[in-house]
Amino acid sequence: MVVILLLAVIWAGVLVPPAVRVHAARKDAFLDSFDDDRGPPPHSSSRSAPVQRRRRIAGGLLAAIGTTLVVGLLPTFRVLLVVHLFLVDSFLAYIALLAHAANRAARTAAPVPVAPEPAPAPAWRPWRRREPAEPRPAVLGELGPLALG
Numbered sequence: 001m002v003v004i005l006l007l008a009v010i011w012a013g014v015l016v017p018p019a020v021r022v023h024a025a026r027k028d029a030f031l032d033s034f035d036d037d038r039g040p041p042p043h044s045s046s047r048s049a050p051v052q053r054r055r056r057i058a059g060g061l062l063a064a065i066g067t068t069l070v071v072g073l074l075p076t077f078r079v080l081l082v083v084h085l086f087l088v089d090s091f092l093a094y095i096a097l098l099a100h101a102a103n104r105a106a107r108t109a110a111p112v113p114v115a116p117e118p119a120p121a122p123a124w125r126p127w128r129r130r131e132p133a134e135p136r137p138a139v140l141g142e143l144g145p146l147a148l149g
Contacts, residue, residue: 003083010087014060018053054098061091 065087072080 003079006080006083007086010064010083014057014064018057021053058091058094061087061094065091 068080068084
């Protein structure tokens with residue numbers, strides 16, 4: 001029971017603050033949309049906020065991993081080693097999800113390769129029949145040898 005409570009506190013500490021910030025940002029954006037005097041909202045870098053959020057989440061997980069490992073090494077808190085393993089698995093899953101999302105975004109953002117147009121056929125001169133200087137056996141029955149002319 002203590003382990004489940006500890007996991008709930010850790011996950012709440014990791015997941016609740018970003019959710020509260022997102023909610024507050026949406027609320028502010030909604031309220032600012034009614035303000036006609038301001039004009040367009042100021043430009044903000046949209047990539048830095050998600051990157052900072054991901055770094056905070058990964059840092060929080062790493063801090064929790066280190067804390068549970070150190071405390072779990074004490075004889076009376078051996079059960080925290082199980083929590084430590086759970087946090088390690090959670091961290092690896094989080095990194096895998098980030099990698100998957102990055103690959104998926106790269107795949108959708110990459111331009112679709114256009115098939116190259118086939119090369120034009122070489123301008124061959126039509127085949128014409130060449131008469132041999134001396135009689136030879138016919139090729140493929142009645143046909144004689146063919147030559148480029």
